[in-house]
Amino acid sequence: MKHLLPYCFFFLPIVLPAQTVISLKIDGAINPVVADYIRDGIQKAKEEKATCLLIHLNTPGGLLQSTRIIVSSMLESPVPVIVYVAPGGAHAGSAGAFITLAAHVAAMAPGTNIGAAHPVSFQPSTDSIMNAKGTNDAAAFIRAIAEKRNRNVQWAEDAVRNSVSITEKEALQKGVIDLIAFHEEDLLDQVHGKQVELVATTVTLHTKDARIVPYSMSFIERILNVLSDPSIAYIMMLLGLYGIMFELYNPGAILPGVIGIISLILSFYSMHTLPINYAGLALIIFAIILFILEIKITSHGVLGIGAVVSLLLGSLMLIRSQSSLEFVRISRIVIIAFTVTTTLFFLFVVGMGLRAQRAKVVTGLEGLVGAIAYALDILDPAGTVMFQGEVWNAVSLTGRIDKGDKVRVREMRNLTLYVERTEA
Template sequence: MKLAAACLVGGGILAAVGLAGVGSAAAQSDGVTDAGLAVVVEVTGLLDPVMAELIEDSVNDVADAGATLLVFRVDSNRSVVSDQRLGELAESIAASPVPIAVWVGPNGSSLEGKVAQLFAVADEVGIAPGTSVGNLGASLPMLAEHPVAWAKQELIRDQKLGWRELISQGVIACEPRTIDDLRDRYNEAGIPFDPETVRVPPKVEQCVAPLIGDFLVDLDHLGFASNLVNVDGQPRLEPVTQVQFRGLSLAHQLFHTVASPPVAYLLLTIGMGLMLFEFFTAGIGVAGVLGAVLFILAGYGMSVLPHNTWALALLAASMVAFGIDIQTSVPRFWTGAGMVMFAAGTWWLYDGVSMSWIPMVVMTGAVAVAMFSGMPSMVRTRFSTPTIGRDWMVGELGEVVEDVSPDGVVRIRGALWRARCNRATPVTAGDQVRVVEIDGLWLEVEPLEGAARDYRERRR
């Protein structure tokens, strides 16, 4: 690789290593060096109340902490807080006495919608390769009064552009360095400059920051100090300003995670399933308590996320439908109706926020297996323990509901049970049968007409 490329963007490797060490030192010391303090705050996922509080607290705290620069590392494409709240955050960012910069990264990150409008009021915005920005939507009145970092904001009003298009179309403001700028850097680092071997990187390479360290060392105009040093004959930017990384506390991280669409959906489904399971067991156990806790956490997530109330009601109604058939130990009409309601509620649960099809398919499949097989088997097993037993059923008369040939379903005292016939001759629906034996989860039955004579005599 040519020396100029190493000077401009290749220095990120050393900068990142240096920042890791400096960041660790910053975590161990609250003091601020003469070179200043830069605070890096991570903003990822939905912009919910927890993340909004982190942004506001960070802006308010950096000045008191003596920081000289605040940087937000952003990967967010939707806000679930009110427009008024966004306006308050924008006012805090715009009025901050400490310069604020935003880096969209790392590779694969995006900045969209109202979140992109919010962070556009920062002093500078940088991007990493592989990122995208756009779909701003209609301008929010409380944000329009502030100057924005996007050079050509209308280009990303209704579309999302990749990092190359953002640079080539001038959305990201960037002044590429010339050959004279490179000469000055080489001279400052004390390295001989040969214009024949030094290549000036294209604008698309100069205007991206692959790592947060690359972005920081290029913020000298905002107060981030760095020195040019000679490393193996190549000029490298070495950070001088102290760096401190901050994020959500463990408790706040929990609530931020719960307020994500797939997590809230999974917690809601599992919580309702566990409480339904506990309903058909004797007493209150771990499943019921755990289900209640998960249900409460899901309730918080749903209160934050925009959702369709009718779809949420469908999910709750599906559990009631499942319960109707579970008590008979055989899945029938209500189990099928419950699955239809559950699938519909899952598909239309959220209003305006997306959820991957993976959790929807996995959870729908898991619920189908549990309700068609697992829960009925559990109920039959639970109420056939030595304590409760089913010996009373031996000798009971019943009616065939589904042909027993050799397996089927019979109704005994109004309840449906899986049954097997103890002879080769099938028993058709509507025939009367007698229970002759209990075999695990199955009932051994024989037709009332034509049953073995000696067996009946023994029963007498």
């Protein structure tokens, strides 16, 4: 026994070191930034030789293309991936259901749900054949995921075709998820010792008392994630158009142009990551043109009404979902607020400013023309007049003018006013 004791101590270091778990949190729509974040998290877990990657998920859905990238990264991951729908009240809607099913271990917290989360669409219905193709493609995609992870294939397809959504208890009963965990530590204790199948091997999870290392988005990723929100992209685009337009109206103002170009470039980034309907974009630009014409042309409100209708329709049509499963839309509150604000701004504020520019000049030589003065003596034709508290030499252009009569200034030459008789 004494001879075996040194060998026991030799093997102890293999067991003693605590395992590492890389933890990610996704709270919002699925977009290209989130796809890169998860892919980087998998790479981080591989470099740290972590026992697994833990993804806290709470999402209403998102872009189907980004979901495909995430699922592909998870299926090919060299480290086990655990998806935990949490905290209580969270849900894995639409794209979130794909991601949860693709995990090596799928878990949910009490009070959560999973399933389709179709957004209400205010756009005209898409072509039925194209919509059916998209739905069939998504159904095949989720069936393949469920078969790969030995999960409920029938429910997975119903989640796509029939928009079914279930609670965490129903998900566990139907074989959609592997377990229910009250919190992160409870989850890691439950999966300890569980074997998961990777691409080329099978590994055993050692997660009991594991060290959890949070992995957050970088500052740039957080900014890009915010910009990928359709409502933010919409706001940045309008601010960009307004800024550039104001700079063209007032060359040299500089600030509106700088803000406008920056906003427009940022909106281009957002549109690059979103399914933009260019007909909607054209309607928004056309609305801005109509607002400008309404200010310059007397149309009795026709151009203004057309601009409001164009802006509203263009805003509703701006985001075109590639599939009915995608949760991508601009907030209706944002659309209505910007439509009303833009209408009031152009029709009142800018309109008043331009009308002020066209108002009669009241200073300088131009301000004298049409002004009223009073004859201090008889103008026949020359004499003097009182104008704005000052005595001026004056010449009558309309014959004799009696003392005290009211006259109107026609022009001024060589500090002499040329006036005409007006009504008393």
